Amino acid sequence: MSNLIQLNDDIASIAENLWVTVQLPPSNVEARKQAGKVVQFKLTGEATVSETQIADTVIPATGKIIVPLSVFIARKDELLTRISNGEVGVWIDTHEVLADLVNDQADLNVLPIIAVHVERFADGRIFSLGTLLRKRYGFKNELRAIGDVLRDQLFFLKRSGFNSYLIRADRSANDALASLKDFTAPYQGAVDEPRPVFSRYNRTA
Amino acid sequence: MYKYDKLDQQIVDERVAQYRDQTRRFLAGELTEEEFRPLRLQNGLYIQRHAPMFRIAVPYGMLSSRQLHKLGDIAKKYDRDYGHFSTRQNLQLNWPKLEDVPEMLAELATVEMHAIQTSGNCIRNITTDQFAGIAPDEVIDPRAMAEIMRQWSTFHPEFALLPRKFKIAVSGTKQDRAIVQAHDIGMEFYTDDADKLAIKVWVGGGLGRTPILGSVIREHLEWQHALTYCEAIIRVYNLHGRRDNSYKARIKILVKALGIEEFKNQVEAEWAHLKDAPNTITEAELARVSKYFEAMPYENLSAHDASFDAAIASNPAFAAWAKRCVHVHKQAGYRAVTLSLKPHGKAPGDATSDQMHVVADLAAQYSFGELRVSHEQNLILADVKLSDLYSVWEKARAAGLATPNIGLLTDIICCPGGDFCSLANAKSIPIAEAIQMQFDNLDYLHDIGDIELNISGCMNACGHHHVGHIGILGVDKDGSEWYQVSIGGKQGNDASLGTVIGPAFSADEMPGVVQKLIDIYIKERTPEELFIDTVRRLGIAPFKAHVYAKNEEIVSV
Structure with a gap:
């Protein structure tokens, strides 16, 4: 069964995943360590993808694909026809910088889907990235959270502009559906509902 | 409220x-x-x-x-x-x-309370002055804005998982009592030249492992923009704050790394997009929330009360309490009362269930059913009639809540420490208790005068030791508990961070060390000087020399 939740007009349902996420080949650079422990979060803007990885990335010949930002930028020539056919989306990591995407692809709405990959669920950069993609860069198509996506972050992801969520493979997407409805009337304006509670309701003292 | x-x-x-x-x-x-x-x-x-x-x-x-x-x-x-x-x-x-x-x-x-965001890497409880709304030096009651900010920060989706905890303090007085400079964001409300409510915004302050006082990021912000400006600050922090090392993850580290000018440029660039967004606070919302913080229905009272004056004259114990625990109020005939949670020899800030019920009853009977908790870990009845003070004192005293030591050496600010907290390197409560017993003499305490002593059981600094006039930090050396002493820290408008005087001490030595610091102060002070003033005038050298001197003679300076 699919582990993808999609939100359409505020109605969430399990949907078939029509997109293949293209992975980078593993890096042979050793993970950064601090005090003997592997550093769990990469720094924003930290260069993490090598030329070799980009060159060695296997792009399927057909079908709808979501490619890594670095591959999208470096190997765009190979993708031009498929981009114009609406078969190419982009995924970015939480430590990557949106300016790199926008400088390369001024009109984001050429892309039918953008995914943000969160390596560890506690990395809240994903919420700012979603908010910026929607509010600053006007992205209107499918915005998907991928990676360590768990039900207890779904409500925040929804409010930050994400409308599809690929729940981590070992968890039930069906159970996760409920968490999109954790709160009925949140206080502050955000992407899904820009008006704060004091503009939506008449709250007389 | x-x-x-x-x-x-x-x-x-x-x-x-x-x-x-x-x-x-x-x-x-x-x-x-x-x-x-x-x-x-x-x-x-x-x-x-x-x-x-x-x-x-x-x-x-x-x-x-x-x-x-x-x-x-x-x-x-x-x-x-x-x-x-x-x-x-x-x-x-x-x-x-x-x-x-x-x-x-x-x-x-069921009583409109919760534990939302009291911990974790998110926006924490917004703190302010315990005398908000009643202090004579208050320019603006910050509580309505604090409540608006509480609501905005509750489950803010973009800031649900920040690099580290995030603390905001608001203040609306001439004399800061909310330590705005020691917070991730400090908001100092004032009335600007156009007679409008404005905010001076501080950023990047914090105690903990790397104590830093905040920098002013904006001298003048119109109140309507409080939320969107915070969003700009916290967005820059959320995206660029360090997540690779939790000790370097607070916003203060980012502000220091970038420099306040560059940080400010990034925030202002972000805010250019957010200014006037829907989270801009409306006049109507401020008016709605402000209604809950209007002045209490005070009686028209004389500034003096004969029964109070008589009790002061005839009862030295009551007079001593009134001197330390009763505070000025902007309404004639009313006072604020601090109920001390610092009886000598007990864990500072602790209250039993019975004491909570006593205080709740006192508030209901004498102070419009409300009370406040101070960041100095005491409880405050904000609106007590002069004529009721004696009754309040008697009842508070019977419940062990009337130690007349507010602002004195034994009004120690102290974290739970190693007795309870798994982060702690050392115990803090027994140190506080030992110091309280060393100075268990009220006349002597009054002679020492206003002084703040803060104890933290580890460098996370929950006891705010960096801003204590005397700060004590529990440290771990080869598995045993030691205490590092600093002097010269201060909260308020002229806030400063304390300076460590030298190598750490064992728990047994601590009451004696504090005694020696006090001895030097008593010896060197001018008639008007408080401990902190003497430290600022002389520097740490004479204090250090005496504390570490081999013999017991007071070293001349």
Whole structure:
């Protein structure tokens, strides 16, 4: 069964995943360590993808694909026809910088889907990235959270502009559906509902 | 104080349901410890040395009688009959059961309380001056803005998982009592030249492992923009704050790394997009919330009361208490009262369930049913008639709440320390108790005068030791507990961070060390000088020389 939740007009349902996420080949650079422990979060803007990885990335010949930002930028020539056919989306990591995407692809709405990959669920950069993609860069198509996506972050992801969520493979997407409805009337304006509670309701003292 | 409408109530009720299910899933093995951790923390639950610790939010320190009665009941039913008021104006319970927390939250929700975002890497409880609304030097009552900010920060989706905790303080007085310079964001409200409410915004302050006082990021911000400007600051922090090293993850490290000018440029660039966005506060919303903080229905009283004057004249114990624990009020004939949670030889900031009920009753009978928690870990009755002070004193004294030591050496600010906290390197409560017993002489305490002594059991600095006139920090050396002493820290407009005087001491030595610091002060002070003034005038050298001197003679300076 699919582990993808999609939100359409505020109605969430399990949907078939029509997109293949293209992975980078593993890096042979050793993970950064601090005090003997592997550093769990990469720094924003930290260069993490090598030329070799980009060159060695296997792009399927057909079908709808979501490619890594670095591959999208470096190997765009190979993708031009498929981009114009609406078969190419982009995924970015939480430590990557949106300016790199926008400088390369001024009109984001050429892309039918953008995914943000969160390596560890506690990395809240994903919420700012979603908010910026929607509010600053006007992205209107499918915005998907991928990676360590768990039900207890779904409500925040929804409010930050994400409308599809690929729940981590070992968890039930069906159970996760409920968490999109954790709160009925949140206080502050955000992407899904820009008006704060004091503009939506008449709250007389 | 603020009262929930059905929207507020719905949010806390839904929170209880959400957390009940999260706890159920954790206990059923559907959530790992790592996955459950941020969820429980954002509901105030730590896993501690002996048991979990549960931190209940007291927004900007305001409590009603009814709420305090409920806290007393909860401490009795689910804990060991007492609670600890913290330097963030919250209440901590040290012995709850993880399984009971959903039910405790449900009980709290019945009195418009919660534990939302009292821990975890998110925006924490917003703190302010315990005398808000009644202080004669107040320019603006900051509580309405604090409440608006509380609502905005509650489950703010973009800032749900920040690099590290994020603390905001607001202040509306000439003399800062909210330590705005020691917060991630400090908001100092004032009236600008156009007679409009404005905010001076501080950023990047914080104590902890790397103590730094904040920098001014904006001298003048119109109040309407308080939320969007905070969003700009926190967005820059959320995206660029360091997540690779939790010791370097606070916003102060980012501000230092970039420099305040560059940080400000980034924030202003962000704010250019956010200014006037829907989260801009409306006049109507400020007016709505401000209604809850209007002046109490005071009686028209004379500035003097004969019975009070007579009691002062005839009863030295009452007079001593009035001198330290009774504070000026902007309304004639009224005073604010601090009920000391610092009796000598007891854990600072602790209150038993019975004491909570006594205070709740006192508030109901004498102070319009409301009270406040101070960041100095005492309880305040904000609106007491002069003519009622004697009765309040008698009842407070009977309950052990009238130690006349507010602002004196034994009014120690202290974290729970190694007796309870799993982060601590050393115990802090026994040190506080030992110092209190060393100075268990009220005349002597009054002679020493105003002084602040702060103790933290580790460098996370919950006891705010960096801003104590005397600061004590518990450190671990080869598995044993030692105490590092600093002097010259201060809160307020002229805030400063203390300087460490030298190598650390053992617990046994600590009362003697404090005694030596005080001896030098007594010897060197000019008639008008407080301890902090003498330290600032002389520097640490004479204090250091005496404390570390081999013989017991006072070293000349």
